[in-house]
Amino acid sequence: MSDSIDNKNTSTPSSQKQRPTLLPVDERVCSFSEVSCGYTEDQALTEAMRCLQCKKKFCTSGCPVGIDIPSFIKCIREKKYEDALGIIKQYNSFPAVCGRVCPQEKQCESQCILNKKSNSISIGLLERFVADRVSATNTSSIKISNQSEASYKDSLDNSKKFKVAVIGSGPSSLAVSGQLSKNSDIDIHIFEAFHRAGGVLVYGIPEFRLPKTIVQKEIDELCSKGVKIHLNTVIGKSISLEDLQKDFDAIYIGVGAGLPLFLNIPGEELGRIFSASDYLTRNNLMYAYRFPKYDTPIATGDRVCVIGGGNVAMDAARTALRLKSKKVTLIYRRSMKELPARAEEVEHAIEEGVEFLPLSAPVAFESDEEGIYVKRVKCIKMELSEPDASGRARPVPVPGSEFYVDTDVVIVAIGSSANPILTSSSNLSLNKRGYIETDESGATSIKGIWAGGDIVTGAATVIAAMGAGKKSARAILEYLHNK
Amino acid sequence: MKQGTILKKKALSNNSFEFLVYAPDIALSAKAGQFVLLIVDEFGERIPLTIADSDPKNKTITLVMIVVGTSTYKLSKLKESDTLYALVGPLGNPSKLIPSKSVVFIGGGLGIAPIYPIAKFYRENLKETKITTILGAKNESLLFWQDKLSTVSDRLLIATDDGSCGVKGFVTTVLKDLLEKEAIDLVYAIGPLPMMKACSNTTLPFKVSTIVSLNSLMVDGTGMCGGCRVIIDGKVKFTCVDGPEFDGHLVDWNRAFLRGRIFNQEERCSYDIIVDKALNKNN
Ligand SMILES: Cc1cc2nc3c(=O)[nH]c(=O)nc-3n(C[C@H](O)[C@H](O)[C@H](O)COP(=O)(O)OP(=O)(O)OC[C@H]3O[C@@H](n4cnc5c(N)ncnc54)[C@H](O)[C@@H]3O)c2cc1C
Ligand code: FES
Numbered sequence: 001m002s003d004s005i006d007n008k009n010t011s012t013p014s015s016q017k018q019r020p021t022l023l024p025v026d027e028r029v030c031s032f033s034e035v036s037c038g039y040t041e042d043q044a045l046t047e048a049m050r051c052l053q054c055k056k057k058f059c060t061s062g063c064p065v066g067i068d069i070p071s072f073i074k075c076i077r078e079k080k081y082e083d084a085l086g087i088i089k090q091y092n093s094f095p096a097v098c099g100r101v102c103p104q105e106k107q108c109e110s111q112c113i114l115n116k117k118s119n120s121i122s123i124g125l126l127e128r129f130v131a132d133r134v135s136a137t138n139t140s141s142i143k144i145s146n147q148s149e150a151s152y153k154d155s156l157d158n159s160k161k162f163k164v165a166v167i168g169s170g171p172s173s174l175a176v177s178g179q180l181s182k183n184s185d186i187d188i189h190i191f192e193a194f195h196r197a198g199g200v201l202v203y204g205i206p207e208f209r210l211p212k213t214i215v216q217k218e219i220d221e222l223c224s225k226g227v228k229i230h231l232n233t234v235i236g237k238s239i240s241l242e243d244l245q246k247d248f249d250a251i252y253i254g255v256g257a258g259l260p261l262f263l264n265i266p267g268e269e270l271g272r273i274f275s276a277s278d279y280l281t282r283n284n285l286m287y288a289y290r291f292p293k294y295d296t297p298i299a300t301g302d303r304v305c306v307i308g309g310g311n312v313a314m315d316a317a318r319t320a321l322r323l324k325s326k327k328v329t330l331i332y333r334r335s336m337k338e339l340p341a342r343a344e345e346v347e348h349a350i351e352e353g354v355e356f357l358p359l360s361a362p363v364a365f366e367s368d369e370e371g372i373y374v375k376r377v378k379c380i381k382m383e384l385s386e387p388d389a390s391g392r393a394r395p396v397p398v399p400g401s402e403f404y405v406d407t408d409v410v411i412v413a414i415g416s417s418a419n420p421i422l423t424s425s426s427n428l429s430l431n432k433r434g435y436i437e438t439d440e441s442g443a444t445s446i447k448g449i450w451a452g453g454d455i456v457t458g459a460a461t462v463i464a465a466m467g468a469g470k471k472s473a474r475a476i477l478e479y480l481h482n483k
Numbered sequence: 484m485k486q487g488t489i490l491k492k493k494a495l496s497n498n499s500f501e502f503l504v505y506a507p508d509i510a511l512s513a514k515a516g517q518f519v520l521l522i523v524d525e526f527g528e529r530i531p532l533t534i535a536d537s538d539p540k541n542k543t544i545t546l547v548m549i550v551v552g553t554s555t556y557k558l559s560k561l562k563e564s565d566t567l568y569a570l571v572g573p574l575g576n577p578s579k580l581i582p583s584k585s586v587v588f589i590g591g592g593l594g595i596a597p598i599y600p601i602a603k604f605y606r607e608n609l610k611e612t613k614i615t616t617i618l619g620a621k622n623e624s625l626l627f628w629q630d631k632l633s634t635v636s637d638r639l640l641i642a643t644d645d646g647s648c649g650v651k652g653f654v655t656t657v658l659k660d661l662l663e664k665e666a667i668d669l670v671y672a673i674g675p676l677p678m679m680k681a682c683s684n685t686t687l688p689f690k691v692s693t694i695v696s697l698n699s700l701m702v703d704g705t706g707m708c709g710g711c712r713v714i715i716d717g718k719v720k721f722t723c724v725d726g727p728e729f730d731g732h733l734v735d736w737n738r739a740f741l742r743g744r745i746f747n748q749e750e751r752c753s754y755d756i757i758v759d760k761a762l763n764k765n766n
Binding site: 151152193194195231232233234237238239240258259260262264268269270271272274275277278281282286287291292293294295296297298299371372373419420421 | 486507508509512522526527528529553554557568569570571572573574702703705706707708709710712713714719724737738741742744745746749752753756
C-alpha cells in the first residue's frame with residue numbers, strides 16, 4: 001500500500017510531475033525510516049522525458065553550484081546513469097544528500113520554464129535517483145573505522161608533499177576534502193569535535209529525511225582515498241589553531257554555525273524546554289529514540305510545542321511525533337506562506353499530523369507546581385506589517401491577544417548564530433555577528449587559512465556549504481602549488 | 484595505544500573509582516579546572532568528568548567518578564586496558580589565577596578530586612599565598628587524596644558528618660570558623676550542589692569571593708546544544724563554554740537544582756534496567 005499518486009497517462013512530454021512513493025503516514029509516525037522512497041526507474045524516465053531540454057539553461061542558473069541539469073537529465077533519458085552521475089559530480093560532491101535536502105523549489109526548480117504552470121521538473125528527485133541507482137549497482141562497499149589514533153601527529157604522512165587540515169566534518173569540510181583528495185600529493189586530516197563525522201548531516205537532519213548510511217558512504221569513500229579523520233577533537237580546545245598552523249601547509253575551517261539561539265523570555269530554563277539542536281542531537285547522534293537500549297534520555301510527552309518555522313523546526317516536530325507524542329503544535333510568528341522550511345517538509349509535516357499555529361509567538365513559559373517542568377506556553381497573536389530587512393513581512397504583536405497552549409515539552413528552533421569556541425581563541429577577522437570574514441575564495445584574514453559554510457554565511461544550506469568548500473579547494477590547490 | 488585506554492583503576496570506596504587514562508593530546512593541553520566528555524561504550528551517553536590530574540610527560544589524565552546512574556555504573560565496570568568509546572577534551576575554561584594572600588580550597592565528597600588540580604595550580608604559581616584545604620565526606624572511608632592535597636596546601640582540615648575523621652560536622656562548619664578568625668580573600672568550593680550552595684551562603688556575609696564549579700548535564704560540551712544552561716546573575720550562561728567555574732554568589736541555585744533533575748525519571752528507568760541485567764548475569 002502506498003500514497004503514490006496515479007501515474008497513468010504520463011508518457012507524453014509536458015504531462016504531470018511524477019510523484020514519488022511515500023511511506024504511508026501511519027507507518028511513518030512509528031518509525032524513523034525514510035519517508036520518500038524516491039523514483040522508480042520508470043518514474044525517473046517519465047519525469048526525464050518531460051524535460052524540454054531548453055537551450056538557455058534557466059534551471060542551471062538557479063543552482064547554487066551551477067550543475068548542468070539538462071545534460072544530466074538527457075543522460076537519464078538514455079539510461080546512461082553513470083554518465084548522468086559523472087556530470088552532477090563535476091559540480092556537486094554529494095548528490096545523494098543534496099537530492100534529498102536541497103530546497104529545490106527555491107533554486108533550480110523555481111527557474112524551470114514549466115514552473116510557470118507549477119509543473120516544474122522534479123530535478124531533486126532525479127538527482128537523488130541517479131545517485132541512489134549508481135550506488136546500488138556499485139556493491140563494493142568499503143567499511144572503514146573512524147577510530148582515531150592516539151594523536152594526529154602519529155598519523156602525519158611525511159612522504160606527501162603537502163599537508164592540509166580541515167576543521168569540522170560537515171558538508172563544506174567533506175567537499176573540500178573530497179576535492180583535494182583527487183591530488184595524491186596532499187595528506188588531508190579532518191578534525192571533528194563529535195564522535196561521529198558528518199556535521200549537521202548526522203546530528204541535525206533526522207534519519208527519516210536523510211538516512212545516515214548515505215552520509216557514512218560518502219565518508220567511507222573519503223577515508224578510502226586516504227583522508228584521515230580525527231574524531232573527538234575540538235580545535236581551539238584539544239589542539240590550538242596555531243599548533244595546526246605549524247604542522248599543516250593550509251587549513252580549512254568548516255565548523256558550522258552551531259550556537260543555538262533562545263527566545264530570552266521568562267521560564268526558558270525550565271525542564272523539558274530544549275533547543276532544537278539539543279533535542280535533535282540527542283535523538284540523531286545519540287539514538288535517544290532507542291532509549292533505554294541507548295543510554296541518552298530524551299523528554300517525551302503527550303503534547304509538544306515547537307517554536308519556529310524552518311527545516312529545523314519541521315525536523316523537531318516530526319521527530320516528536322515519532323517519539324509518540326499525541327499532539328505536536330508548531331508555533332510560528334509569520335503566516336504559513338512565509339514558512340522558510342522546504343515545501344516538501346511542510347507538506348509531510350501536515351500529512352503526519354503536525355498542527356500549525358501561525359501568526360503566534362511565545363512570550364513566556366510557565367511551570368508545574370514543583371517548578372521543574374514546563375506546563376504551558378503563554379503566546380500572543382501576531383499580524384504582518386511591511387516587509388523588514390529580510391524582505392519578509394514583519395510580524396507585530398496584537399495587543400491584548402494573549403492565549404495559552406498547554407504542553408509537556410517545548411523545542412525552541414529559532415535559528416543559530418556563530419559558535420565562538422574556535423574563533424575566540426584565534427586572530428581571525430570576524431564580522432560583527434561573529435562569523436568569519438573571507439573573500440570570494442574563502443580566504444580568511446590569516447594567510448594559509450580558508451573558511452566556508454555556515455561559519456561564514458550564517459545558517460544556510462547544505463549545497464551552499466558544499467559549494468563554498470569546492471571553491472576553497474581550488475584556491476588552496478593554487479596556493480599550495482605556488483608556495 | 485588508543486586515546487581513552489584505561490591504564491590503571493583504583494577503588495576509592497565501594498562505589499567510587501580513580502582511573503588513569505591514556506590521552507596524549509588532552510594531557511598536553513589540559514589546565515586546572517577543565518573537564519572531559521566521555522562515552523563509555525557504543526550505547527553510551529556523553530558525560531562530563533573533571534580532569535582531576537594530568538601528566539603530559541606520561542600522556543595520561545586522571546579521572547575520578549562515583550556511581551550515580553547508568554553511565555557511571557558502566558564506567559565503574561571497566562577494567563584496566565579497556566578503552567572508552569570516546570573521550571574529548573579538555574573542555575571548559577581553565578581556572579583563573581586570582582592573586583590572593585590566603586585562599587581556602589574546599590572539596591566535598593567526590594569534589595575532592597577536582598579541587599586538587601586547582602590547589603596545585605595555585606601552589607605552583609602563587610608561592611607566597613597561604614593555602615588552606617578543607618575536605619569533607621560522610622565518614623573517613625569516603626575520604627581520599629589527603630596526601631596529594633597536603634603536598635599543595637599549607638594546612639589541611641577535615642570534616643566528616645560522623646566525626647570519624649577531623650571535625651564532626653560539615654565543611655561549612657570549618658569554613659565559618661576560619662572566616663571568623665582570619666582574613667581570607669578567596670574560596671574555591673567544589674562538590675555536590677547543596678554543599679557548594681552552603682559554602683557560598685557561608686562566605687556571603689563575609690564578602691569573600693567564592694568560586695564554584697558546576698556539573699551540568701551536557702551533550703556536546705562545546706556550546707552547541709544549550710542543554711547545560713544555568714542562570715548566573717539573572718543571565719543565561721552555558722556551563723560548558725562560559726564555565727564550568729562561576730561566582731557562587733551569583734548562581735541561581737534553585738534553578739541549578741531543578742535543571743539537574745530534568746531527566747530523573749528516564750535515568751531511573753535506564754539505571755534499573757542495567758542493574759537488573761547485571762544481577763541476572765550473576766545469577
Ligand atoms: C536540523 C537541521 C535541518 C536542516 N535541514 C536542511 C535542509 O533540509 N536542506 C539544507 O540545504 N540545509 C539544511 N540545514 C542546514 C545545513 O545543514 C547547514 O547549512 C550545513 O550543514 C552547514 O554545513 P557546514 O559544513 O558549514 O557545517 P556543519 O554541518 O554545521 O558542520 C560543522 C561541524 O564542525 C564541527 N565543529 C564545530 N566546531 C569545531 C571545532 N572547534 N573543532 C572541530 N570540529 C568542530 C561540528 O561538530 C560539526 O560536525 C539544516 C540544518 C539543521 C540544523
Ligand atoms: S553541553 Fe551543549 S551547550 Fe553546553
